[in-house]
Amino acid sequence: MGARFSRGKKGHLGLIWGTALRAAGLALVLMWRVAAEPSDAAVAEALNPPDFLTVDKLPEEQRIWLRDAVAYQLSMGRSPDVAVREIKALDSFPREWSAPQLAALVGGMYQRLTAPPQTPSRRPRALALIGDRYHDPAYIRPPLEDAMERAGVAVAFLYDVRQLVPRVVFQYDLLIILRDGMLWPDPQPDGSFGKAVFWLTEEQEMTVASFVWGGGGFLALHNATALKALDAKESLYLRVLGASYAGHGPAQESYYVRVLNGLHPVTAGVHDYFVEDERHWPRLHVSDALVLLESASGEQTSLHGFVRTFGLGRVCYLANGHNRRVLESDAMQRMLRNAARWCLEPRLDAVAQGAASAEDLRQ
Ligand SMILES: [Zn+2]
Numbered sequence: 001m002g003a004r005f006s007r008g009k010k011g012h013l014g015l016i017w018g019t020a021l022r023a024a025g026l027a028l029v030l031m032w033r034v035a036a037e038p039s040d041a042a043v044a045e046a047l048n049p050p051d052f053l054t055v056d057k058l059p060e061e062q063r064i065w066l067r068d069a070v071a072y073q074l075s076m077g078r079s080p081d082v083a084v085r086e087i088k089a090l091d092s093f094p095r096e097w098s099a100p101q102l103a104a105l106v107g108g109m110y111q112r113l114t115a116p117p118q119t120p121s122r123r124p125r126a127l128a129l130i131g132d133r134y135h136d137p138a139y140i141r142p143p144l145e146d147a148m149e150r151a152g153v154a155v156a157f158l159y160d161v162r163q164l165v166p167r168v169v170f171q172y173d174l175l176i177i178l179r180d181g182m183l184w185p186d187p188q189p190d191g192s193f194g195k196a197v198f199w200l201t202e203e204q205e206m207t208v209a210s211f212v213w214g215g216g217g218f219l220a221l222h223n224a225t226a227l228k229a230l231d232a233k234e235s236l237y238l239r240v241l242g243a244s245y246a247g248h249g250p251a252q253e254s255y256y257v258r259v260l261n262g263l264h265p266v267t268a269g270v271h272d273y274f275v276e277d278e279r280h281w282p283r284l285h286v287s288d289a290l291v292l293l294e295s296a297s298g299e300q301t302s303l304h305g306f307v308r309t310f311g312l313g314r315v316c317y318l319a320n321g322h323n324r325r326v327l328e329s330d331a332m333q334r335m336l337r338n339a340a341r342w343c344l345e346p347r348l349d350a351v352a353q354g355a356a357s358a359e360d361l362r363q
Contacts, residue, residue: 055108062094068138069093070109071159075131077183077199080110086187113159119171120154123351124344126174126219129158133184133193135223135322140178143327147336153344161199166207173347174217174340175208178321180226180245200228205236212240213311215350217343219336222321223248225282232283240310242286243303243317249279251322255297257304257331265342266307266316266335267292273331278322280304295319305335307342312350314343 055063069090073083084106087093093102119125128144131137137159148155153174158164161183169175186194205228212218218240220227226245228237238244254276259267279295281302293305304319316339320326327333 055105055112058105065092065094066105066109067113068136068141070106070113071131071137071157074110074113074159075135075137075161075179076133076193077161077185077197078187079185080107082185082187083110114162116163116168117156117158120156122154124152124173124348125154125156125171126176126217126340127158127169127172128155128176128178129161129164130176130178131159132179132182132223135179139324140321140327143324143333144176144178144336146328147333148340150333151337151340153340161204164200164204164207166210169207169211169216172216174219174344175211176219176221176340177224177227178221180223181228181230182226198229200237202236205240209236209240209310212313212315215312215346217313217340217345217347218310218315219339219343220315220317222278222280222319225280225317232285238285241315241317242289242308242310243282243284243306246281246283248281249297251278252276253279253297255279255295257320258294258296259292260294261290261292264290264292264307266305266338268338270331270334270338273329275320275326275329275331276323277320277326280319282317282319293319307339312346314346316343 055066058066069087069092070083073086078086084103087106088099088102097105117127126148128141128148130140130144137157141157144157145155155176156172158168181198181200182196183199184193184196188194208218220241223245225241225243227241228235230245232238232244232246254274256272256274258272259270261267262270279297279302281295281300284291284303284306286308289306289308291303291306293303295302295304305317307314307316309315318332318335318339320329320332327336
């Protein structure tokens with residue numbers, strides 16, 4: 001130090017060189033920091049997102065977009081990493097999100113949607129398991145929310161099939177399913193979906209069966225016939241529903257739906273209607289079902305809706321549901337409301353008789 005600050009020719013030279021070196025060093029440090037800063041900040045944000053980045057603080061439109069995007073990935077059984085990769089490839093995410101922010105937000109939403117959904121405090125309450133590869137939960141949720149709200153039923157949505165377990169399902173009075181039995185966890189780099197995995201375990205079939213047998217309602221929609229298999233193979237789920245998947249037509253087929261029993265509470269106020277939808281033609285396996293609806297396309301007619309009981313519980317199947325417009329139609333909205341109320345009756349009766357708190361029910 002002493003030498004550096006000595007005055008003399010040599011000292012001056014040393015001072016000049018020293019200053020130049022320090023300035024160069026400072027410039028280098030500054031250049032390094034300018035180059036390094038964005039990634040440092042981005043990493044910090046990804047690891048510990050500031051408040052305004054947490055999913056709850058997002059503007060509603062962005063939060064719903066994120067929820068639906070993650071829900072769709074989850075409905076196909078994809079991991080958080082795959083979900084981030086697939087959502088990053090979408091054109092529709094808000095452009096102000098940097099790549100690490102997007103990853104952090106997807107991670108946060110993924111964590112939320114893989115936890116058991118918050119049980120609504122109000123009863124009766126429904127659990128709706130929705131979405132699969134062919135049926136984006138984004139279009140299913142709003143019309144179901146509308147119908148359940150008008151039916152006076154609080155509804156929670158489930159996208160992660162692993163949560164179809166007793167500690168979740170038994171919190172509810174009504175189970176609604178609009179999805180099939182396939183997951184597509186491993187999309188390929190060429191854009192294909194990879195291999196399907198059938199997810200419904202025997203324990204989960206038992207969960208659904210015991211829920212309904214004990215008096216829970218079951219509203220099965222559209223392709224819920226294919227929850228266990230794509231054929232008529234015997235299963236406990238088939239015994240609960242009473243029908244199996246047997247194929248469908250094009251995504252947008254115009255056809256006629258006939259109301260065969262307009263006096264039943266589920267079809268009350270509904271008249272024959274034309275619809276543009278993917279027409280399913282399920283196969284009925286039981287003799288105790290009351291067929292309410294029949295589809296007619298040219299000369300072909302097929303089962304399109306029915307009700308039955310399983311133990312103490314009520315089961316209703318309605319075949320429409322491949323697109324948002326059909327779920328929003330007057331006929332479907334009315335039948336969804338009617339079906340929810342009809343399926344819930346045994347549970348409400350049980351509650352009213354003191355099996356649970358009647359006060360709770362009115363909350
Ligand atoms: Zn469909």
